[in-house]
Amino acid sequence: MLKTWKKKLPGAVITAKKKTTAANEEADKAIQEAAVAMANFQQVAAKFSALEAEVERSLNNERNAVDAADDAEEAVERCREALQETERRIIDLKKQLEGNKRNLATAEGASATALTEANISDQRAREAEKRASKAKGTADMDKMRAEAETSKETRAERDAVSMQRACAEAAKSLKNARQKRDQVVANFERDNAVVTSLEESPEGHLELSGNADRRDPQVKKFASKYKSKVEAARYTQLKFEEVEELCRSCEVDCKKAQHAFDATADRTTEQCEVAKAAREQADQSSYIAEQLEELATEERDAADLRQVASEKADRTVKRCTDEAKATVLKISTEERRREESVRKLSELKDEAERLAEEVVFTNIKRQEACAKLDDMRKDLDATKAANAKAQQAKNKLTGKAKELEKVHASAMEVFNRAVIVKTEHQRKKKELGQAQKNALSAHEHATKLRTQATQAKLMASVAVNRAAEKVAASKHAKVYREKKAKVRPIDPSYAQLVLLSSSKFKDFKISANHSKHNMHSICESQVSMLLKRESDNFRNWVKYNKSHLTRIFPSVARTDLSNFNPVQCWSTGSQIVTMNCQTKDSSLHINNGRFRENGNSGYVLKPARLLKGIRTELQQEYAKKLNIRIISGCRLPKKSSLKGWTTVDPYVEVVVYDGTPGGASKRHKTKPIRSNGIYPVWNEKSASQFSVLSPSVAMVVFTVYEWHSSPNGMNDFIACASIPFNCLREGFRSIPLYDATHQRGREFLLSSLLVELKIED
Numbered sequence: 001m002l003k004t005w006k007k008k009l010p011g012a013v014i015t016a017k018k019k020t021t022a023a024n025e026e027a028d029k030a031i032q033e034a035a036v037a038m039a040n041f042q043q044v045a046a047k048f049s050a051l052e053a054e055v056e057r058s059l060n061n062e063r064n065a066v067d068a069a070d071d072a073e074e075a076v077e078r079c080r081e082a083l084q085e086t087e088r089r090i091i092d093l094k095k096q097l098e099g100n101k102r103n104l105a106t107a108e109g110a111s112a113t114a115l116t117e118a119n120i121s122d123q124r125a126r127e128a129e130k131r132a133s134k135a136k137g138t139a140d141m142d143k144m145r146a147e148a149e150t151s152k153e154t155r156a157e158r159d160a161v162s163m164q165r166a167c168a169e170a171a172k173s174l175k176n177a178r179q180k181r182d183q184v185v186a187n188f189e190r191d192n193a194v195v196t197s198l199e200e201s202p203e204g205h206l207e208l209s210g211n212a213d214r215r216d217p218q219v220k221k222f223a224s225k226y227k228s229k230v231e232a233a234r235y236t237q238l239k240f241e242e243v244e245e246l247c248r249s250c251e252v253d254c255k256k257a258q259h260a261f262d263a264t265a266d267r268t269t270e271q272c273e274v275a276k277a278a279r280e281q282a283d284q285s286s287y288i289a290e291q292l293e294e295l296a297t298e299e300r301d302a303a304d305l306r307q308v309a310s311e312k313a314d315r316t317v318k319r320c321t322d323e324a325k326a327t328v329l330k331i332s333t334e335e336r337r338r339e340e341s342v343r344k345l346s347e348l349k350d351e352a353e354r355l356a357e358e359v360v361f362t363n364i365k366r367q368e369a370c371a372k373l374d375d376m377r378k379d380l381d382a383t384k385a386a387n388a389k390a391q392q393a394k395n396k397l398t399g400k401a402k403e404l405e406k407v408h409a410s411a412m413e414v415f416n417r418a419v420i421v422k423t424e425h426q427r428k429k430k431e432l433g434q435a436q437k438n439a440l441s442a443h444e445h446a447t448k449l450r451t452q453a454t455q456a457k458l459m460a461s462v463a464v465n466r467a468a469e470k471v472a473a474s475k476h477a478k479v480y481r482e483k484k485a486k487v488r489p490i491d492p493s494y495a496q497l498v499l500l501s502s503s504k505f506k507d508f509k510i511s512a513n514h515s516k517h518n519m520h521s522i523c524e525s526q527v528s529m530l531l532k533r534e535s536d537n538f539r540n541w542v543k544y545n546k547s548h549l550t551r552i553f554p555s556v557a558r559t560d561l562s563n564f565n566p567v568q569c570w571s572t573g574s575q576i577v578t579m580n581c582q583t584k585d586s587s588l589h590i591n592n593g594r595f596r597e598n599g600n601s602g603y604v605l606k607p608a609r610l611l612k613g614i615r616t617e618l619q620q621e622y623a624k625k626l627n628i629r630i631i632s633g634c635r636l637p638k639k640s641s642l643k644g645w646t647t648v649d650p651y652v653e654v655v656v657y658d659g660t661p662g663g664a665s666k667r668h669k670t671k672p673i674r675s676n677g678i679y680p681v682w683n684e685k686s687a688s689q690f691s692v693l694s695p696s697v698a699m700v701v702f703t704v705y706e707w708h709s710s711p712n713g714m715n716d717f718i719a720c721a722s723i724p725f726n727c728l729r730e731g732f733r734s735i736p737l738y739d740a741t742h743q744r745g746r747e748f749l750l751s752s753l754l755v756e757l758k759i760e761d
Contacts, residue, residue, distance in 0.1 A: 075348050076345060076348045079341055079344055079345045079348060080345065082341050083338060083341040083342065083345070086334050086337050086338045086341060087338065089334050090331060090334045090335065090338070093327055093330050093331045093334065094331065096327050097324060097327040097328065097331070100320055100323045100324040100327055101324060103320045103323075104317065104320035104321060104324060107313060107316040107317040107319075107320050108317050110313045110316070111310065111313035111314050111316070111317050113313075114306065114309045114310035114312075114313040115310045115313075117306045117309070117310075118303065118306040118307045118309070118310045120306075121299070121302050121303035121305075121306045121307075122303045122307070124299050124302075124303070125296065125299040125300040125302070125303040128292070128295050128296035128299040128300075129296045129299075129300070131292050131295075131296070132289065132292040132293040132295070132296040135285070135288050135289040135292045135293075136289045136292075136293070138285050138288075138289070139282065139285035139286045139288070139289040141285075142278070142281050142282040142284075142285040142286075143282045143285075143286070145278050145281075145282070146275070146278040146279045146281070146282035148278075149271070149274050149275040149278040149279075150275045150278075150279070152271055152274075152275065153268070153271045153272055153274075153275040156264070156267055156268040156271045156272075157268055157750065159264050159267075159268070160261070160264045160265055160268045160750075161750060163257065163260050163261040163264045163265075164261055164634065166257045166260070166261070167254070167257040167258055167260075167261045168732075168754070169257075170250065170253045170254040170256075170257040170258075171254055172732070173250050173253070173254075174247070174250040174251055174253075174254045177243065177246045177247045177250045178247055180243050180246070181240070181243045181244060181246075181247050184236060184239050184240045184243045185240060187236050187239075188233065188236040188237060188239075188240050191229060191232050191233040191236050192233055194229050195226070195229050195230055195233055198222075198225070198226050198229060265678065265679075499517065500517055500518075500519050500549065501517060501518055501519070502518075502519055502520070502521050503518055503519075503520065505520045505522060508537065508540035508541055508543070508544050509540060511544055511548070512540075512543065512544050512547075512548075514548065516547060516548065518548065519548060519549040519550060519551060520548070520549075520550050520551070521550075521551045521553060522550060522551070522552055522553075523552075523553060523554075523555050523556075524552055524553065524554055524555050524564045524569070525555040525557070527552065527568060527569060527572075528568070531568075531572075531661040532661075538572065538661050541572045541573070542572055542573045542610060545572060545573030545574060545575065545610070546573065546610070546611065549575050549576065550572070550573075550574040550575060550576070551574070551575075551576040551577075551578065552566075552569045552574050552576065552577045552578065553578045554578065554579070554580055558580070560583075561580045561582060561583045562580065562583055562585060562587075563579050563580050563583055563585055563587035563588050563591075564587060565587055565590065565657060565665075566579065566587065566590060566591055566594075567590065567657045567658070567659045567697060567698070567699055568659050568661070570594070570606075570659060570697045571659025571660065571661075571694055571697045573606055573610040575606075577591070579591050584740045584741060584742075586655075586701065586703070586720075588742075589701060589703075589720050589722045589738075589742060590657060590699050590701060590722050592722060592738075592742040593699060593701070593721070593722020593723055593724065594699065594722075594724060596722070596723070596724075596727075597724050597726070597727055607696035607697065609621060609696060610696070621693075621694055621695065621696060622761065623691060623692060623693045623694075623695075624692050624695050624725075624759055624760065624761055625689055625690070625691055625692070625759070625760040625761075626656065626689070626690040626691075626692055626700070626725070626728070626757070626758075626759055627687040627688070627689050627690075627757070627758040627759075627760070628654055628668070628687055628688050628690070628700075628755060628756070628757060629684050629686070629687040629688070629755060629756040630652050630654070630670050630682045630684050630753065630755055631681070631682065631683055631684070631732070631754040631755060631756060632679065632680060632681040632682065632683065632753075632754045633650060633652070633677075633679070633680045633682075633704065633751075633752070633753050633754070634678075634679055634750060634751065634752050634753075634754070635677075635678060635679075635748075635750040635751045635752070636648060636650050636677040636678075636680065636704055636718055636719060636737075636751055637677060637718070637747045637748070637751070638677060638706055638716070638718055647675045647676065647677050647678075648675075648677040648706045648718060649672045649673065649674050649675060649706055649707040649708075650672065650673055650676075650677055650680050650704050650705070650706060650707070650718060651669060651670050651671060651672040651673070651704070651705060651707050652669070652670045652682070652702060652703070652704055652753065653667060653668070653669050653670075653702075653703045653704075653705060654667070654668045654669075654688065654690075654700070654701070654702055654703075655667050655668075655700075655701045655703070656690045656692060656698060656699075656700050656701075656725075657698060657699045657700075657701065658692060658693050658694055658698050659694045659697040659698060660693045660694050666690045666691070668688040668690075670682045670684065672707035677718075687756065687758065692725055695725050695726065696725075696726065698724075698725040699722060699723070699724055699725065700722075700723050700724075700725055700728065701720060701721070701722045701723075702720060702721045702722075702723075702735055702737075702753055702755075703717070703719075703720040704718040704719045704720065704737065704753070705717060705718060706718055717740060719737035719738060719739060719748060719751050720737065720738060721735050721736060721737050721738060721753070723735070728757055728759065729757065730757050730758055730759055731756070731757065732754065732755075732756050733754075733755055733756075733757055734752050734753070734754055735752060735753045735754075735755060736751070736752050737751040737752055737753065
C-alpha cells in the first residue's frame with residue numbers, strides 16, 4: 001500500500017498543475033474582456049462628464065449673470081449711501097479741524113513746562129554724580145588703608161610664629177643647661193663624698209693633724225690622692241658656679257622670649273582688631289559710595305525721563321500740527337470723492353441694464369445643454385451594465401484559479417511528506433543493521449572482558465579514583481561549555497581597553513591560581529568575617545595580594561554614608577580601599593593621613609613585608625612601644641555662628657589604630673584647658689604608652705575637641721592630624737593640625753601641637 005501510494009502521488013500533482021494552468025488562462029481572457037468593457041465605459045463616462053460640466057458652466061454663467069445684476073443694483077444703492085456718508089464726513093472733518101487747533105495750543109504749553117523740568121533734573125543729576133565720585137575716592141582710600149592694615153596683620157602673625165620658635169629654642173637651651181647643672185652637682189657631691197671619706201680615714205686624721213711621716217711612701221701616696229681630690233672638688237665647684245650662671249642666663253632669655261612672644265601676640269591681636277576695623281570702614285565707605293552712585297544713577301535716569309518727556313511734548317506739538325494739516329487735506333479729498341461718487345452712480349445704472357439682458361440669453365443656452373445631457377445619460381447606463389457583467393465573469397474565473405492553486409499546493413505538501421517518510425524508513429533500516437553489527441561486536445568484547453576480570457578487580461581502587469576525577473572534570477567541562485555558550489564576541493578594540501576582570505570570592509587557595517588580571521571585590525562587612533573564620537586566612541590573603549588586586553567597598557547597610565576603619569584592610573595588602581568621601585569622619589581622616597606619607601602626590605607603596613619577594617611566606621613583624629607626651633598647642637580656633645571666632649576649652653585625644661586581626665584601637669585623653677585656644681599648655685608629667693603590634697601599617701591620630709561641662713553635651717570637633725607610624729620621629733615635634741575637610745586654611749595656618757615622642761623596641 002505504501003509503495004502504490006508513493007507511485008500515484010507524482011501523477012496527481014501533475015494533473016493538479018495542468019488544471020491550474022488552464023484556469024489561469026481562462027482568467028486572463030476574462031480579464032482582457034473586462035478591460036475592453038472598462039475602456040468603453042470610461043470613454044462614454046468622459047463624454048458624459050464633459051457635457052455635464054458644460055451644463056454646469058451654463059448654469060453657473062446664468063447664476064453669475066443674475067448675481068452680477070443683483071450686485072449692480074446693490075452697488076448703485078451703496079454708491080448713494082457712500083455719497084451721503086461723504087457729506088457727513090466732510091462735516092465731521094471740519095469739527096475735527098477745530099479740535100486740532102485747540103490741542104495744538106495745549107501741547108505747546110506742555111512742551112515749555114517739560115523743557116524747564118528737564119533742565120532742573122539735569123542740574124541735580126550733575127550734583128549727585130559729583131558727590132558719588134567724591135565718595136568713591138574716599139572708598140578707594142579706605143580700601144588701600146584696609147589692605148595695608150591687613151598686610152601688617154600678616155606680618156604680625158609671622159612675627160608671632162618667629163617669637164614662638166625663639167621661645168621654644170630658649171626653653172630647649174634652658175633644659176640643656178639644667179641637665180648640665182644636675183650633672184655638675186652630681187659630680188661635685190661625688191667628689192665631696194670622696195674627700196670626706198679620705199679625711200675621716202686614719203691616714204686623713206694623721207695628715208690633717210700634721211703627725212704623719214712624710215718619708216713613708218703610703219703617706220706620700222695618700223697625700224697626693226687627697227690633694228688631687230680636693231683640687232677636683234674645687235674645679236667642680238667652679239664649674240657649678242659657671243653652669244649656675246648659664247642657667248640663670250638661660251632662664252632670663254627664656255623669660256624674655258616668653259615676654260616678647262606675649263607682647264607680639266598682644267600686638268598681633270591689636271593689629272587684627274585694627275585691620276578688622278579698617279576693613280569694616282572700607283566696607284562702609286564702599287557701601288556709601290554705592291548708595292551715592294545709585295542715587296546719582298536714579299537722578300540721571302529722572303533727568304533722562306524728563307528729557308524724554310520734553311521731546312515727547314515736542315513730538316506732540318508736531319503731531320497736532322501734522323494732524324491739522326492732514327484734516328485740511330482730508331476735507332479736500334472727501335470733496336473730490338463726492339464728485340467721483342456722482343459720476344460712478346450713473347455708470348452703475350447703465351451696467352445693471354446690460355446685465356439683465358445677458359441673464360435672458362444665458363437661460364436659453366442652458367435649456368439646450370440639458371436636452372443633450374439626457375440623451376448621453378441613457379448611453380452611459382447601457383455601457384455600465386456591460387462593464388458589470390464583464391467584472392462578474394472575471395471574479396468568478398479568478399476564484400476558480402485560486403481554488404486550483406490551493407489544490408496544487410496541498411498535493412505538493414502531501415508529496416513532500418511522503419518523501420520525508422521514505423527517507424526516515426531507509427534510515428531506520430540502516431540503523432537496525434548497524435545495531436546488529438554492534439551487538440556481535442559487544443558480545444566479542446564481553447568475552448574479552450571476562451578474561452580480564454581478575455586484573456580489573458586489582459585496579460578497582462585506582463579506577464574509582466580516576467572515575468571520580470573524570471566525573472569532576474566532566475562537570476567542570478559542562479559548566480565551562482555553558483558559560484562559553486553565554487559568551488558573546490566583542491570588538492577587539494574594546495577588549496584592549498579592559499584591564500581587570502572581577503570574579504566571585506570562594507577561597508584564597510583557589511583564587512591564588514587565577515590569572516594576574518583577575519581581582520576580587522569584597523564588602524567591608526566580610527573582611528572581619530574572613531579573618532575570624534580561619535586563622536590562615538590572613539596569611540593567604542596577604543599572599544594573594546602580592547600578585548593580585550583586591551578592592552574593598554563600603555557596605556550597603558551604611559545608610560548614613562559613614563565610613564569604616566581602613567587600617568585592617570591595608571594590613572592584608574589590599575590595594576583599593578574605597579571610602580564615602582562626602583562624610584568627614586575619623587575614618588576619612590585616617591585615609592587622608594595615609595597619603596600624606598609622600599606629600600599627597602599619588603599612590604603610596606605598600607610595606608616591603610607585604611610585597612612580593614624571594615620568600616613567599618609573610619615575614620614576621622616585631623612590635624614597638626610608642627610613648628607620647630602632650631606638651632602644648634597653638635592657635636586652636638573655634639567658629640561660632642553668632643560670635644565669629646571665640647575662645648575654646650580644648651583637650652587632645654590620641655588614638656593608635658593597629659592593623660592586626662582582632663586588635664582594638666588604643667586611646668588617651670588629656671585634661672581640658674579652660675578658655676585658652678591661643679596657647680594651651682598641658683605639659684603632662686608622664687608619657688602615655690601604646691603597644692603597636694604592626695608598625696608598618698599603624699596610624700596615629702591626634703584630635704582636638706572642645707570640652708563641654710554638661711554630662712550629655714557633645715564635644716565639638718576643632719582640628720586633627722593623622723600620621724602613619726613609620727613617619728613619626730623621636731624627640732620634641734610640632735604636629736600641624738587640619739580642619740574637618742583635611743585642609744589648612746587661613747584660620748588653621750598656625751594651628752599645631754607640641755608633643756614629645758619616644759619609640760622603643
